[in-house]
Amino acid sequence: MQIYLPxxxxxxxxxxxxxxxGMVGVLSGMFGxxxxxxxxxxxxxxxxxxxxxVATGANQIVASSFSGLxxxxxxxxxxxxxxxxxxxxxxxxxxIGMVVFNYLKAMGQVDLLVRLCxxxxxxxxxxxxxxxxxxxxxxxxKAGGAPAKxxxxxxxxxxxxxxxxxHTSGLYISIIPPLIxxxxxxxxxxxxGxxxxxxxxxxMIYLLGMPTKVVVGTSLFxxxxxxxxxxxxxxxxxxxxxxxxxVLLLVGGVVGAQIGTRIGLKMKAEQLRILLALLVIVVCGxxxxxxxxxxxxxxxxxxxxxx
Amino acid sequence: MLRMFLLLxxxxxxxxxxxxxxxxxxxxxxxxxxxxDGSEILIFGAVKRDGPAPSGAPLEVIVAVExxxxxxxxxxxxxxxxxxxxxxxxxxxxxxxxxxxATSVPFADAITKTEDLRxxxxxxxxxxSVGAPMNVKDAQGFASAVIRIRxxxxxxxxxxxxxxxxxxxxxxxRVALPANLTEGDYKARIFLTRSGKVVSEYETxxxxxxxxxxxxxxxxxxxxxxxxGLLSLAIxxxxxxxxxxxxxxxxxx
Numbered sequence: 107m108q109i110y111l112p113x114x115x116x117x118x119x120x121x122x123x124x125x126x127x128g129m130v131g132v133l134s135g136m137f138g139x140x141x142x143x144x145x146x147x148x149x150x151x152x153x154x155x156x157x158x159x160v161a162t163g164a165n166q167i168v169a170s171s172f173s174g175l176x177x178x179x180x181x182x183x184x185x186x187x188x189x190x191x192x193x194x195x196x197x198x199x200x201x202i203g204m205v206v207f208n209y210l211k212a213m214g215q216v217d218l219l220v221r222l223c224x225x226x227x228x229x230x231x232x233x234x235x236x237x238x239x240x241x242x243x244x245x246x247x248k249a250g251g252a253p254a255k256x257x258x259x260x261x262x263x264x265x266x267x268x269x270x271x272x273h274t275s276g277l278y279i280s281i282i283p284p285l286i287x288x289x290x291x292x293x294x295x296x297x298x299g300x301x302x303x304x305x306x307x308x309x310m311i312y313l314l315g316m317p318t319k320v321v322v323g324t325s326l327f328x329x330x331x332x333x334x335x336x337x338x339x340x341x342x343x344x345x346x347x348x349x350x351x352x353v354l355l356l357v358g359g360v361v362g363a364q365i366g367t368r369i370g371l372k373m374k375a376e377q378l379r380i381l382l383a384l385l386v387i388v389v390c391g392x393x394x395x396x397x398x399x400x401x402x403x404x405x406x407x408x409x410x411x412x413x
Numbered sequence: 414m415l416r417m418f419l420l421l422x423x424x425x426x427x428x429x430x431x432x433x434x435x436x437x438x439x440x441x442x443x444x445x446x447x448x449x450d451g452s453e454i455l456i457f458g459a460v461k462r463d464g465p466a467p468s469g470a471p472l473e474v475i476v477a478v479e480x481x482x483x484x485x486x487x488x489x490x491x492x493x494x495x496x497x498x499x500x501x502x503x504x505x506x507x508x509x510x511x512x513x514x515a516t517s518v519p520f521a522d523a524i525t526k527t528e529d530l531r532x533x534x535x536x537x538x539x540x541x542s543v544g545a546p547m548n549v550k551d552a553q554g555f556a557s558a559v560i561r562i563r564x565x566x567x568x569x570x571x572x573x574x575x576x577x578x579x580x581x582x583x584x585x586x587r588v589a590l591p592a593n594l595t596e597g598d599y600k601a602r603i604f605l606t607r608s609g610k611v612v613s614e615y616e617t618x619x620x621x622x623x624x625x626x627x628x629x630x631x632x633x634x635x636x637x638x639x640x641x642g643l644l645s646l647a648i649x650x651x652x653x654x655x656x657x658x659x660x661x662x663x664x665x666x
Contacts, residue, residue: 108450108592112627113634117450117592165645172653173660218498334646341642345634349645350447350626356649360656364663397496405558406499408486 113348114158120354122152127166127355131362133385134170136370136378142167143304145355147224147389156217158348160298161340164333165352170359171303171326171333178323185274185320188284189327192306195285196332199292204339207297211344217406218397223298225394231304232386239379246376274320284314288328295329296336303329304386432472433461434603434615442620443590443599445627451592454478454619456601457585466581470608473516473523474576474584477534477604478619480511480568481597487555503555508540510595512569515586517576525609532611534604536560536569567591596622 109120126148134141142163149159178184210216271278287309291302306325310316316324341347370378439455456476466472485508488499514536516523529535540556549555563569568591576586598618605613623631634641 108448110445110447110449110592110623110627112623112630115593115595165649168646169649169653169656172650173656174653176654176657215499218496334649337646337649338639338642341634341645342638345638347634347642347645349630349634349641349648352645353648353652356652360652363656364660399497400492401490401497403558403562404490404497405555405562406488406490407559407562408488 109350109354111154111158111348111351113346114154114162114351116153116155118152118154123351123354124358126152127358128362128365129358130355131170131359131364132366132369133362133382134359135363135366135368136373136382141170141359143224143228143298143386144389146220146298147393154348154351155346156220157211157344157346158351160220161337161344161346162348162351162355164295164336164340165347165349166355166359167333168330168337169352169356170363171330173360173363175323175326175330178326181323182274183320184323184327185272185316186327187270187274188272188277188316189324191270191281191284192288192324192328193331195288196292196295196302196328197335199289199294200296200332200336200339201292202289203293203296204336204343206293208343220298221393221397223294225390225397227294227298227305228386228390228393231308232383232390234308235379236383236387239376239383243376243380276317277315279314287313292332295332296339302332431463432605432613434605434613435459435461436601436603436615436617438601438617438619440619442622443594444624445594445596445622446624447626449592449594449627451594452590454588454590455585456588456603457583458603458615459584460582460605460613467607472578472581472612473518473606474578474586475517475520475523475534475604475606476515476576476586476588477602478511478513478588479539479600479602480509480595480621481599482507482509484508485559487559489555489558501549503549503552505556505559506541508559508563510568510597511590511599512536512539512563513572513588514570515572515575515588517574517578517584519573520571523609524604524606524611528606528609528611532604532614534602536564536571539569566593568593590621594621 107120108117109123110117126145130141130145130148133144145166146159146163149163150156154162175184206219207216210219269278269280287306291306291309294305295302303325306329307321310321310325311318337347436456436458439457440452443452443454456478460472485505486502487505488502490497491500493500514520514534520535524532524534529538533539537556537560540559560569567589570589572586576584578584599621601617601619603615604611622628630641633644
């Protein structure tokens with residue numbers, strides 16, 4: 107069944123979109139990520155204009171994150187105070203990212219920037235995660251599963267001013283590092299159309315030293331507001347949010363996430379992480395090849411005046 | 414009397430040979446609905462004559478359907494720093510979103526180059542590009558790229574020998590409109606030619622627009638972007654809440 111998308115102005119198969127949403131939903135349920143970093147490139151592949159894919163991707167993440175946050179609020183695994191600090195930084199970052207996005211769009215380089223961001227970040231995160239989980243599996247085989255103690259010493263980070271106590275996370279740290287991280291992730295959100303969970307979660311664990319159990323909920327909390335803000339900015343400045351596309355992806359994603367969660371429960375954490383790492387690396391490799399190999403069509407058509 | 418009429422006809426050949434198009438369309442409007450999957454328009458008609466059909470070169474028919482024109486920016490990728498990025502850009506002044514030409518004989522036989530230039534019938538004539546920046550090499554390549562890309566996606570079509578012409582009088586052809594259609598007024602032009610010269614031209618409009626939900630969403634996103642954005646978010650949040658609620662019920666059972 108073909109569906110004509112009113113904003114993207116292309117006609118696509120509705121079941122393809124439902125399936126795509128479902129597939130990404132399964133993965134996001136299994137791995138606990140928003141799935142935006144997969145969804146946006148997949149939308150490029152099926153012919154959705156990049157600007158529409160980025161804006162609509164942000165809208166779709168609001169839905170999946172909200173669903174996840176509700177579950178975490180019930181379990182009281184959300185640090186609202188630290189989440190608010192991250193939120194302030196994230197909103198500032200999203201606004202900066204939007205300015206950069208529109209500036210590059212006028213120059214005709216927005217495609218390149220989005221793809222470069224994907225290649226760089228997917229490459230880094232994918233390889234780090236792959237090495238880390240490989241080590242974890244090896245350690246597990248050797249030591250019989252004794253968890254490694256996390257270092258409490260964070261060097262320079264503990265000497266910064268503006269210290270605040272975060273009860274839920276059990277932290278007493280300066281608000282500067284979380285703010286900086288949030289601004290950077292916010293910029294990426296606006297440019298890449300992703301929630302930034304796949305960057306935010308490792309940053310919260312390894313850089314801020316937050317306990318793992320509150321990380322996902324807190325990250326979801328701030329992702330909702332940042333992606334909602336990004337959606338609004340895209341809707342009001344670029345008119346690129348496609349509601350029909352978003353709804354189709356949502357329905358598939360919601361169903362897929364529940365199946366994914368069940369699959370995820372049956373697998374070991376290290377196996378899951380290594381699979382996710384491989385997936386990230388494959389997506390990254392495909393995008394990198396597109397940049398490195400000579401494209402079949404050198405010319406591309408855009409609207410006049412760079413709009 | 415008859416002799417006088419013939420004499421008159423010889424003095425005013427144009428008057429005697431006047432051939433006009435009487436046209437019919439299977440649909441005057443195309444509505445882009447949610448499940449729009451392309452459309453086919455049947456264009457048919459007859460040649461109306463005051464007298465008998467003139468002898469000599471046979472009559473040929475050209476049908477051209479043209480979508481709304483917009484200015485475009487065409488960019489060309491080049492290899493820089495090891496990766497392929499957009500470097501040169503050329504503005505194309507006007508390119509129709511859709512353009513289909515159907516002829517009753519091969520295009521070159523149906524109309525001469527000069528007549529094509531005057532009436533802008535062929536696909537390259539439909540894409541108008543004037544000033545390319547001086548520093549851009551191979552500026553002509555940009556206009557041909559527009560044609561090539563749009564031909565590949567079915568937006569520009571040339572169908573030779575696809576107009577059936579019966580007894581030099583009745584003609585019909587079908588034009589397939591693809592699924593990825595832009596809305597606007599589509600111009601249908603019919604040319605009657607004899608030995609490459611246009612003897613008659615007829616023009617009519619086909620109204621292509623989004624209807625229903627498509628229309629509503631598109632208008633809302635342009636006229637009330639803030640409300641549209643908030644509505645998108647409301648849907649997202651409602652869907653997220655529903656999913657979590659449904660999951661909980663599912664788990665309890």
